[in-house]
Every structure is written in structure tokens, then in C-alpha cells.
Amino acid sequence: MTEPVEYVEIARAESERGELVLRERRVVDGPACLELRANGIFVMDNVETTTERALATEALGLVADPRAVIVGGLGLGFTMSEVLADPRVEVCAVVEIEQALVDWMREGTIAHGPAILADQRVKVVVADIAVALAEAGPATYDLVLLDVDNGPGYLVHSTNAALYEAPALTSARAILRPGGALAIWSADESTDLEAALRTVFDEAEARPHAVRLQEREETYWLYVGRVASDA
Incomplete structure (x- = not known):
């Protein structure tokens, strides 16, 4: 069974290029993962570097x-x-x-x-x-x-x-x-x-x-x- 995932927004900014969002991806009994997105597009996280x-x-x-x-x-x-x-x-x-x-x-x-x-x-x-x-x-x-x-x-x-x-x-x-x-x-x-x-x-x-x-x-x-x- 897939663990339920919760997303918690850490920071958000707007510029002429659009929206930049920093958020945590959390699973039960697991470490939180920091994730960066630009205009809804996944850029990178701190788990797979x-x-x-x-x-x-x-x-x-x-x-x-x-x-x-x-x-x-x-x-x-x-x-x-x-x-x-x-x-x-x-x-x-x-x-x-x-x-x-x-x-x-x-x-x-x-x-x-x-x-x-x-x-x-x-x-x-x-x-x-x-x-x-x-x-x-x-x-x-x-x-x-x-x-x-x-x-x-x-x-x-x-x-x-x-x-x-x-x-x-x-x-x-x-x-x-x-x-x-x-x-x-x-x-x-x-x-x-x-x-x-x-x-x-x-x-x-x-x-x-x-x-x-x-x-x-x-x-x-x-x-x-x-x-x-x-x-």
C-alpha cells in the first residue's frame, strides 16, 4: 500500500516569470523531503541529488x-x-x-x-x-x-x-x-x-x-x- 503523502508549503514567491514554491513532501513515519517547483513544474528536491x-x-x-x-x-x-x-x-x-x-x-x-x-x-x-x-x-x-x-x-x-x-x-x-x-x-x-x-x-x-x-x-x-x- 502506498503511504499517504502530505505537502506543506514552506515559502512562495511571484516574479514576472511566474510562481516559485518551496514545500515539504511528508509521508507517515518517514523523513520530510524539501521540494522546489517553478510554475507547478518539479525542479528538484533534497532526496535525490x-x-x-x-x-x-x-x-x-x-x-x-x-x-x-x-x-x-x-x-x-x-x-x-x-x-x-x-x-x-x-x-x-x-x-x-x-x-x-x-x-x-x-x-x-x-x-x-x-x-x-x-x-x-x-x-x-x-x-x-x-x-x-x-x-x-x-x-x-x-x-x-x-x-x-x-x-x-x-x-x-x-x-x-x-x-x-x-x-x-x-x-x-x-x-x-x-x-x-x-x-x-x-x-x-x-x-x-x-x-x-x-x-x-x-x-x-x-x-x-x-x-x-x-x-x-x-x-x-x-x-x-x-x-x-x-x-
Whole structure:
């Protein structure tokens, strides 16, 4: 028999992009699960964080010296936390478009938030990631991680589609140092994204990644664009 589930709203915010909700998912005799939703769409929770952490660990392995990293999308902070666990990282800039989500992390509405943001290497930028990429200085980062959606096939907001096209990818390349890389996590294979990366970067590849989610096997994808070390 399936356990009855209760949902308790923790926080809610409205912006021009719509509604952002933080809630607890509770079952009888079980731990509460924190869940983030945007316009009714599930974004992530704090129970299954395998994919968020894998994005960071695999991406960090792509670059010999990832001193400066920029993460597009704060979420519940698990990708950023994994980046900060790497002692090579000296700066971790996190770009998040929703001020409310940043506030929930800072104020402790998301309990683990204050400790993560207290790390002196963290710089939080409240902005659209596409704008932030376009405005960042050239050759200032070693690694760009995009964790805004679950890839081009699962957009949180329809306007995010442009992130996976050549102009935004070109902006990402411009801020990378020689030997740097862009990594994009996707829940589905996307030949269009791979093709776009190949038009912009010196090297591009799609890496399948097996994950186990709620007792089932899934294949997620890491899309990588590299800048040559002598660029």
C-alpha cells in the first residue's frame, strides 16, 4: 500500500516569470523531503541529488586547473556545494535569476543554505544566465556549468531555449580561458545541442551517464564543449 503523502508549503514567491514554491513532501513515519517547483513544474528536491552532484564532479574532471567556475542555476545548492568541495576551486560564481531563491538560501529557509553561501569563494549574481555570460569579461573562467533546466527538452521557462543555441554558447566560450570547458546536464539526448556545441567549440562531445532514480535505471547526458589549451 502506498503511504499517504502530505505537502506543506514552506515559502512562495511571484516574479514576472511566474510562481516559485518551496514545500515539504511528508509521508507517515518517514523523513520530510524539501521540494522546489517553478510554475507547478518539479525542479528538484533534497532526496535525490545524484544528478546535480554528478554534473559538478564530472565537469571538474574536464579541466586541469578549475580555479574559477561559474554555475548557471542555484537550485537547492547541491551543484555549487560539490564545486566547492574541490580544493582547486578559488572562485565559484553562481548566477540565479530568482532573488527569492537566493534569499531563502541566505536566510535559512533552506536549512543548509547559509553554510554554503558563507564560503568566501562564493559570489552570487542575481541575473539571467544568458545576460551574465554575455556581460562577463573575456577569458575569466575555467569552467561553465549550466544547471538551469534539465536540458533543452525540459525547460523551466520557455525563454531558456536560447541558452542551448549558438549565440549563448558563443558567449560561454568567450569567457573561458584556454583549456576551459562548458558542461550542460540534460535529462535526454539532444543531437541539436551537440551540433550547436560543435559549431562553437574546438571540441564537443555527449557523455551518457547512468543514474538510478527511485529504483529505476535512467540515462542522463553531459554535453561538453572544450576550448583548446593553446586557443
